[in-house]
Amino acid sequence: MSTTERDSLSIRLMPVLFVWLWSTGFIGAKYGLPYAEPFTLLAVRMLITLAALGALALFMRARWPGMTLAGHTALVGVLIHGLYLGGVFYAIDGGMPAGLASLIVGLQPLLTSLAAVAFLGERVRWQQWLGLALGLCGVMLVLWEKLGSVSGSFPLWTLAWVLVSLVGISLGTVYQKRFCVGVELIPATFIQYCAALAFFAVGAFWLETRVIDWQLPFVLALGWLVLGLSVGAILLLMALIRRGAASQVASLFYLVPPVTALQAYLLFDERFGPLAILGGLMTVAGVALVVVRRT
Numbered sequence: 001m002s003t004t005e006r007d008s009l010s011i012r013l014m015p016v017l018f019v020w021l022w023s024t025g026f027i028g029a030k031y032g033l034p035y036a037e038p039f040t041l042l043a044v045r046m047l048i049t050l051a052a053l054g055a056l057a058l059f060m061r062a063r064w065p066g067m068t069l070a071g072h073t074a075l076v077g078v079l080i081h082g083l084y085l086g087g088v089f090y091a092i093d094g095g096m097p098a099g100l101a102s103l104i105v106g107l108q109p110l111l112t113s114l115a116a117v118a119f120l121g122e123r124v125r126w127q128q129w130l131g132l133a134l135g136l137c138g139v140m141l142v143l144w145e146k147l148g149s150v151s152g153s154f155p156l157w158t159l160a161w162v163l164v165s166l167v168g169i170s171l172g173t174v175y176q177k178r179f180c181v182g183v184e185l186i187p188a189t190f191i192q193y194c195a196a197l198a199f200f201a202v203g204a205f206w207l208e209t210r211v212i213d214w215q216l217p218f219v220l221a222l223g224w225l226v227l228g229l230s231v232g233a234i235l236l237l238m239a240l241i242r243r244g245a246a247s248q249v250a251s252l253f254y255l256v257p258p259v260t261a262l263q264a265y266l267l268f269d270e271r272f273g274p275l276a277i278l279g280g281l282m283t284v285a286g287v288a289l290v291v292v293r294r295t
């Protein structure tokens with residue numbers, strides 16, 4: 001295989017690797033939450049990640065935005081990282097299956113499309129409206145089966161947390177598109193993580209005991225959440241943007257829920273019945289109609 005062919009193959013595989021890394025965040029939460037409360041775990045994760053990103057920003061001599069743009073970026077951090085991660089971690093900590101949490105927040109492209117219509121004046125194609133209907137119907141089927149099954153049931157209050165997560169990342173995505181154009185990735189991520197750290201710290205002192213059981217599984221889960229996701233996924237995204245392949249990531253995001261569900265089944269024996277599988281496929285198809293670009 002020639003050098004050109006190897007480079008082409010690596011470019012094609014990088015978006016897939018990015019989506020796989022993103023999907024493991026739900027699994028990392030499942031492993032780490034028995035040893036620390038959600039906001040406490042996330043605050044420690046952000047603190048360690050900021051040390052790594054700060055060093056990286058200094059090494060790369062990153063350009064930092066002005067105060068106004070930094071303020072907008074910080075608000076995005078609260079929405080995309082604070083509400084999104086906090087909602088997902090609290091939902092999983094409360095007993096919601098990781099695969100189901102991934103499926104519900106996987107509706108983000110659908111909600112983002114609606115938010116873009118309301119706040120950015122963007123037009124929605126008929127395929128996107130069809131995708132929205134399919135996605136919502138699919139999630140309803142999954143919830144119907146899960147809530148009707150004794151073995152697969154979970155507390156209803158966890159739905160509130162995962163909906164907070166969904167709204168947070170959807171609004172944050174639209175806000176970022178509207179107010180944060182032109183900020184370099186590493187400085188933007190650093191500022192967002194600083195804001196998220198403040199958000200999690202307040203939540204941890206207000207709602208939690210902040211006790212951490214430093215067992216090996218927790219250390220490994222925390223290490224993966226920091227290195228694999230908060231740092232590794234960001235560096236991979238940087239490489240994709242520089243190679244002009246970032247658009248491929250969006251078109252693959254609809255694969256995150258089934259990949260997460262497969263991992264949750266293999267690692268935690270989280271099972272979906274026939275109706276839930278059908279609903280999951282409908283949701284994946286619905287999100288695909290929204291995010292896959294058409295010529």
